[in-house]
Amino acid sequence: MGFFTDAYDLFCITALIKLIGRLYYYDPMRNSPGKLPKHVSNAIAGVALCGTLSGQLFFGWLGDKLGRKKVYGITLSTMVGCALASGLSFGSTAKSVVASLCFFRFWLGFGIGGDYPLSAVIMSEYANQKTRGAFVAAVFAMQGVGILFAGGVSMLVSKLFLLAYPASEGDFVWRIVLMFGAFPAAFTYYWRMKMPETARYTALVEGNHKKAVEDMSKVLENDIPLEESNTRVAATPSLSYGFFSSKFLEKHGLHLLGTTSTWFFLDIALYSLQLAQKDIYHASGFLPSASQMNAIEEVFLLSKAMFAVALFATVPGYWCTVYFIDKIGRYKIQLGGFFAMSVCMLFLGLNYPEYRGDKCNPDETYVILFEVTLFFANFGPNSTTFIVPAELFPARFRSTCHGISAAAGKAGAIIGAFVVQSYTSNPQDESQGIKTALMALSVVNMLGFLCTFLVPETRDRSLEEISGEDKELTGNIAQDNANDKTTDTEKETKNSNADISPANSVV
Numbered sequence: 460m461g462f463f464t465d466a467y468d469l470f471c472i473t474a475l476i477k478l479i480g481r482l483y484y485y486d487p488m489r490n491s492p493g494k495l496p497k498h499v500s501n502a503i504a505g506v507a508l509c510g511t512l513s514g515q516l517f518f519g520w521l522g523d524k525l526g527r528k529k530v531y532g533i534t535l536s537t538m539v540g541c542a543l544a545s546g547l548s549f550g551s552t553a554k555s556v557v558a559s560l561c562f563f564r565f566w567l568g569f570g571i572g573g574d575y576p577l578s579a580v581i582m583s584e585y586a587n588q589k590t591r592g593a594f595v596a597a598v599f600a601m602q603g604v605g606i607l608f609a610g611g612v613s614m615l616v617s618k619l620f621l622l623a624y625p626a627s628e629g630d631f632v633w634r635i636v637l638m639f640g641a642f643p644a645a646f647t648y649y650w651r652m653k654m655p656e657t658a659r660y661t662a663l664v665e666g667n668h669k670k671a672v673e674d675m676s677k678v679l680e681n682d683i684p685l686e687e688s689n690t691r692v693a694a695t696p697s698l699s700y701g702f703f704s705s706k707f708l709e710k711h712g713l714h715l716l717g718t719t720s721t722w723f724f725l726d727i728a729l730y731s732l733q734l735a736q737k738d739i740y741h742a743s744g745f746l747p748s749a750s751q752m753n754a755i756e757e758v759f760l761l762s763k764a765m766f767a768v769a770l771f772a773t774v775p776g777y778w779c780t781v782y783f784i785d786k787i788g789r790y791k792i793q794l795g796g797f798f799a800m801s802v803c804m805l806f807l808g809l810n811y812p813e814y815r816g817d818k819c820n821p822d823e824t825y826v827i828l829f830e831v832t833l834f835f836a837n838f839g840p841n842s843t844t845f846i847v848p849a850e851l852f853p854a855r856f857r858s859t860c861h862g863i864s865a866a867a868g869k870a871g872a873i874i875g876a877f878v879v880q881s882y883t884s885n886p887q888d889e890s891q892g893i894k895t896a897l898m899a900l901s902v903v904n905m906l907g908f909l910c911t912f913l914v915p916e917t918r919d920r921s922l923e924e925i926s927g928e929d930k931e932l933t934g935n936i937a938q939d940n941a942n943d944k945t946t947d948t949e950k951e952t953k954n955s956n957a958d959i960s961p962a963n964s965v966v
Contacts, residue, residue, distance in 0.1 A: 460643055460647040461534075461535065461578055462601040462602055463601040463602075463604055463605040463643060464640055464644040466603070466604070466606050467606075467608055467639075469511070471637065472507070472564070472637075474610065476504060477754075478629055480494045480499075481493040483556060484499075484553060503557065507568035507571070508876065510566060511568040511569070511572040511575075512873070513866075515573070516572075517569075519862015521573075522576055522580065522859070526665075527656060528654060528656045530573060531577050531651050531654075532652055534571075534577060535644055537567075541567035542567055542638060542644065546634040546636075546637040547634070548560040548563060575862070576858045579598065579599075580858045584658070589785065591922075592785045595845070596781045596846055600781050603773045603777040604774065606765070610765035610769055612636055613759075613762035613765070616632055620632055629758075655674035655677055657674075658671040658675045702859065711856070714913070715863065717911070717912075718851065718914060720867070721907050722840075722844040722848075724906050725797075725836070725871065728804065729872070731876070732836075768833070772834050779837075780837065780842040789843045789847050790918075793844070794908060795835070796835045796838060797908035798905075799835035800836055801904035803835070807825065807897045808895070808898035808899075840911075847917060848864040849861050851915075853928050
């Protein structure tokens with residue numbers, strides 16, 4: 460539910476941003492629908508991405524320092540508060556309203572960013588190795604459901620206002636839709652706080668094996684006997700090497716490069732798809748010219764288009780990953796997804812002017828290629844790049860490395876959403892600009908395909924086996940036992956040299 464809320468909060472703004480422009484940037488002299496200036500539109504859409512990037516880095520690091528559960532509550536509280544505050548954005552002028560909206564959406568994104576590493580790591584550390592991929596993929600698949608609900612809620616609210624209120628009441632529409640995101644997050648707060656810390660963190664990072672066993676007994680609702688022995692099980696592996704050490708670089712440097720680069724290239728391509736999405740809306744017949752409808756009608760039709768694309772292309776891809784991830788593995792799904800995206804974008808680019816048509820009315824082939832690209836993004840690297848960083852790294856670095864990988868993805872998203880789209884925004888030669896961009900994005904996908912070879916398959920292996928912690932732990936325990944035996948031998952030698960009295964013999 461946390462990830463459902465993340466997606467809702469991030470993507471609901473897509474259906475509302477034109478409404479905000481029409482309400483606050485209306486020019487009565489021109490007597491035409493108001494439109495946000497390009498830099499204002501970019502700020503509203505992109506500020507949450509910047510906040511998400513910051514939150515992924517900060518909360519990812521904090522999750523390894525303080526524990527998953529403690530930080531999980533902080534991120535959720537931030538999301539609830541800032542979702543409500545976004546809908547209450549205040550000011551006496553258009554600039555002040557937009558400025559306060561951007562401020563609150565930055566911090567909303569900051570909380571959402573923390574949910575990425577923590578949700579993935581918590582699920583991977585709780586799940587068993589046979590179904591771990593499906594469980595983590597199911598967490599991420601809720602992003603598709605969140606996008607679906609963002610479209611659905613926007614449709615419902617705008618339709619109710621169309622039936623009951625005049626178009627002048629549109630200011631309430633965007634505020635209600637934004638504030639709705641606080642409720643599913645708030646409803647999950649109780650269960651997040653009841654959930655114990657993951658046993659892997661408690662045992663491998665904190666070194667408290669007794670507490671780990673107690674917590675797992677609560678989760679499984681079954682008593683687990685704790686075998687008492689002389690073997691020391693303190694978290695000595697956590698002292699073996701640090702994050703900024705040459706040993707970490709040697710053991711996990713290529714893995715981290717692989718997870719960051721693949722997520723980076725994926726998000727450049729995925730968020731750049733938005734530059735072609737407006738053509739899909741026109742092609743599907745969902746969206747006429749803005750002058751033919753009032754502001755709330757435009758929200759309704761945009762939401763309807765958003766809902767349809769999510770239902771038929773986005774959501775099926777996510778749940779195909781859930782079904783197949785533990786059957787064919789992360790590696791093959793990621794390679795296949797990148798390759799399919801690259802081919803589809805290449806054909807979209809090569810034939811873009813013909814597909815689009817002179818009057819921005821693309822044919823069916825264009826629509827099909829677009830939706831196939833979106834499907835294989837989600838039944839492919841958009842899901843696997845979220846899963847693999849939660850499995851590859853040791854428990855003491857797992858949240859940090861996932862946060863770094865996710866932040867690299869958001870850096871790619873910022874490039875895709877703003878740099879690529881600004882390149883294609885010249886109205887005099889927009890068609891040629893989009894054609895060039897789509898062909899370049901095909902190359903970007905192939906780079907993601909190649910970087911996938913840096914990431915090993917993690918299917919059917921325990922987290923400790925994947926990260927090498929099993930060998931570390933075995934080596935440390937063996938060393939501890941050897942030290943204990945040496946100490947015992949010294950004690951025996953000392954006792955054999957001592958005077959033995961009848962009292963000592965009895966003892």
